[in-house]
Amino acid sequence: MADRQRADARRNYARILAVAEEEVAAHGAAASLEQIARTAGVGSATVRRHFPTRRALLQAVSLERIDALRVRAEELDGTGDSRDVLLEWLDHVVAYCVAARGLAPALMRDDTEEPHPVHENSCSAAVERAAEPLLRRAVRDGAVAEAVTAGDLIALIVGIVLATEHHADPTAAADRLFRLAVDGLSP
Structure with missing residues (x-):
């Protein structure tokens, strides 16, 4: 179970980072963290857990x-x-x-x-x-x-x-x- 959670966390991190790269390229430093979470298919708490x-x-x-x-x-x-x-x-x-x-x-x-x-x-x-x-x-x-x-x-x-x-x-x-x-x- 712990390995599955770690694998999910790694996938979430990679997905969030990929979306964040696109959002920052489009909107700069003001890119919306909520939009990043929505596009990545995760909650904003997950984004903040990876990127406090x-x-x-x-x-x-x-x-x-x-x-x-x-x-x-x-x-x-x-x-x-x-x-x-x-x-x-x-x-x-x-x-x-x-x-x-x-x-x-x-x-x-x-x-x-x-x-x-x-x-x-x-x-x-x-x-x-x-x-x-x-x-x-x-x-x-x-x-x-x-x-x-x-x-x-x-x-x-x-x-x-x-x-x-x-x-x-x-x-x-x-x-x-x-x-x-x-x-x-x-x-």
């Missing part, structure tokens, strides 16, 4: 993209001019956040919440870890100011993406603002 917070759901939806960003950072690490490499990777982060509705909100930090596994932002932490080697190298080379942190860079990108998501051309708007901000990263 909206952020947990957004993080689960974003994991594949986060991993692709991590892999790209690893590919770029140690190649080319350190500033160019860092900016190329950050361009990927901006592009992913603009294209993948819900990714920017999944990367938002909220330090007002109590430290608890439910509230930890694993997406933001993973992207910051991916950025660290690229950033350290650029700082070491004098291409980026020493005070700049990976968290600063991610917060900057999140802010830009959220500020431009309703523009007629959010990709161009986000890219323009990012280019303006890059000047401020210089030592």
Whole structure:
């Protein structure tokens, strides 16, 4: 009986996640949890059992993209001019956040919440870890100011993406603002 319950829970999780990916793609971070539950054929309590917070759901939806960003950072690490490499990777982060509705909100930090596994932002932490080697190298080379942190860079990108998501051309708007901000990263 316990194995059957676990199998049902795994199927529910997979079904909820698949529906959530579609809903977040269509409606962004504001996707309705109730609509996700209805479409997945489960109750809203089942959705909340698997994803206790909206952020947990957004993080689960974003994991594949986060991993692709991590892999790209690893590919770029140690190649080319350190500033160019860092900016190329950050361009990927901006592009992913603009294209993948819900990714920017999944990367938002909220330090007002109590430290608890439910509230930890694993997406933001993973992207910051991916950025660290690229950033350290650029700082070491004098291409980026020493005070700049990976968290600063991610917060900057999140802010830009959220500020431009309703523009007629959010990709161009986000890219323009990012280019303006890059000047401020210089030592």
